[in-house]
Amino acid sequence: MGRNTEKDTESLVNSKRSASKEMRRAQLIKATIKCVAQKGLSSITMADITKEAGLSLGIVNLHFQSKDKLLVETLRYMSEEYGESVHRALATEGGPAAKLTALMEMDFSAKVCQRNKLAVWFAFWGESKSRPIYQSLCAKIDEDANASVHTLFQQLDKDGDYQHIDPDNFASVWNALTEGLWLDILISPNEMTREKAKAICQGYLASIFPRHFERPRKTKN
Amino acid sequence: MGRNTEKDTESLVNSKRSASKEMRRAQLIKATIKCVAQKGLSSITMADITKEAGLSLGIVNLHFQSKDKLLVETLRYMSEEYGESVHRALATEGGPAAKLTALMEMDFSAKVCQRNKLAVWFAFWGESKSRPIYQSLCAKIDEDANASVHTLFQQLDKDGDYQHIDPDNFASVWNALTEGLWLDILISPNEMTREKAKAICQGYLASIFPRHFERPRKTKN
Amino acid sequence: MGRNTEKDTESLVNSKRSASKEMRRAQLIKATIKCVAQKGLSSITMADITKEAGLSLGIVNLHFQSKDKLLVETLRYMSEEYGESVHRALATEGGPAAKLTALMEMDFSAKVCQRNKLAVWFAFWGESKSRPIYQSLCAKIDEDANASVHTLFQQLDKDGDYQHIDPDNFASVWNALTEGLWLDILISPNEMTREKAKAICQGYLASIFPRHFERPRKTKN
Amino acid sequence: MGRNTEKDTESLVNSKRSASKEMRRAQLIKATIKCVAQKGLSSITMADITKEAGLSLGIVNLHFQSKDKLLVETLRYMSEEYGESVHRALATEGGPAAKLTALMEMDFSAKVCQRNKLAVWFAFWGESKSRPIYQSLCAKIDEDANASVHTLFQQLDKDGDYQHIDPDNFASVWNALTEGLWLDILISPNEMTREKAKAICQGYLASIFPRHFERPRKTKN
DNA sequence: AATGAATGAGAATTCATTCAT
């Protein structure tokens, strides 16, 4: 039942009785992500989640008190995980171009940009209007990433002496662009792939900052 | 209990007994949209919807057979409504620049881009991975609009003799941009407004097609 | 499954679809009383109650919102029913002696003093410390009845010119006496019966107000 | 977390590891009494009880096998404790009047007649119809006490040469009176206090056996 | 002896759907 395919918690988790509190929580959150991706926020049940995690029905309430809180913690986990990825990308050696490339690579990496995770992001975004706690968690991470991108674009503009009239506008486009491409990957997986998306981003950067970015080999499919 | 604030079905709808089949369906779909926006796809109930519509509990099953079908019809309704808006924008008198402007105005108009509707779009997108029917409805409308935009960008490039290396890339960015801005409006309404979003789009177009589009007055808040 | 053995709601209740809201509530409350008597407050389930009532599982939440509220309403029903019995007894034609006799007859009548109902009273009393709403409902009815008894004792004292030093003390004893005898009937049904209890009360009255009350034939078992 | 405020087990109990089997049982029973009073029989959980006792969740099953048995042992403990109090009162030096006074003082003493304990008595009485084991435990103690009271009343009658027609009747009243007053203290603590209750009992005795008992100073509040 | 994480049966509650009116 190959669960827990991506993190380091794995080995410990399987010994039923031992796993520490934090481990169990992580295990359940991961099962939740998988289930939300597969069944959608509106139809997952506690039974789905605990079965996916290979644990008993009562365990969620033991560790999270309620389904609701589990979902909030799941979103928080995803936000933090994404935040760390952003942080790591921004810590890349080199100038703003290198950092921006790293950010792009991360945003469309197999880990971050898998359809499973995209589905979960959109699921939470879809509920964010009716659930203020979702909204504030989503807004936070979004705004943080946006701010960093704005700085990078300004540095790039100065760095390359492009003298663009409004580098901030390019930055804003960039930010929205990423999310829009995610949507395309999610709902039109036959039309849009991670590779195509990266090429679009790359082409966009090359058109603005030609001395920093090369055109992608081919934009065509 | 002023519901249904925006369409032309209104007057007929309120005379409880007379409303024709089609009217009832529209009335219920509108109530559904409102409820999904307010409560989220995962927690709306038939009782919520029928109460919002001012009708009896049993009526949904009478007109739509099941909740599930009502939701699908709701998405279909929204897709058609959006498709018609696109169609109308593309029918604008004038060249590709005028059409593109019309498209943009439409995408960020009060009617299309209200947070209620955005919430519903994202709600369906969030479920689209697990519900193939949602996905195909969403993909269809998205791809149609995208195709038109690609054509417009190509015409614009030729029209203004810009000789851009890859106008398709700009078109792809444009398409994703719109959706990304919708997300920002949905989850960070304090940071992103319809006006700001339009300015970002306008700035983007001006930077690519300067002979067709003016810079917006100000991008700053 | 002989339910509803004591009231007038019976005939209507059995036609599944027709029963009015108020009827359904009464039907469920009666089933609750029966179940509490048989299983105890701490182990009745909604399934017990609805099965006893011959109705479906969901119906309690439909009519009472929650189990908790059903129990409160049950106590309220019993309080009101008892209150009415008291009221009826006090309306008996004749002087204070006749009224007091009526009260006593009522308190130890088959209807009021059946072990089923006593069990329910004690069940609620037993929870009253931890459930303020129970306490206030119980206190209310108790205090009302007590007040009436005090008045009767004062009238009797004056009426018969007994010149007791403290008729109020006799009244207080009387009030507590009734409840204490109920306990004996409940927990020692072999030792204490309704008939014996009445004889004790009668003997007590005869010893205080000999010109108004006769001694019971025999106090012995 | 000052628990167990009233007995002599205390000092030993707090040294977690040392406590002997008997001590642990007493500690758990006291925690149970406190919890039943505070939360009611129908909603106490093992977690409540063990937390109150400052012990681990698993310990009840270790010492009592099951929750059910713990409750039975709790009732048994209370019955024995009360039985001993009765016994001690009856052992008072002096004649029947002194013994009866001692009994009354005990029944309305701070220790026996605290609302916490009354709540527990009523809780068990409330379940006694549906739980034969509770009933037999309750009946036993009740009948024992009653028998002693009957003897005392007979002795008093003879002793004072009152020549009452039916001293047994007075004894029966007395027994029920005590329990009825407990109920009043439980559910109408603002109306009935231990002091008032004693005054009522005292007044009752004075009216029957004026040469043995004085009237209380004042019956009024 | 003691602990407390884990279990899972059992309870309350929810809610789409049905159907008599």
Added chain:
DNA sequence: AATGAATGAATTCTCATTCAT
């Protein structure tokens, strides 16, 4: 066509009990 009381399957949540440590 419309209503809304009733149903009962499905779901969440609770909690006594178990058992590895």
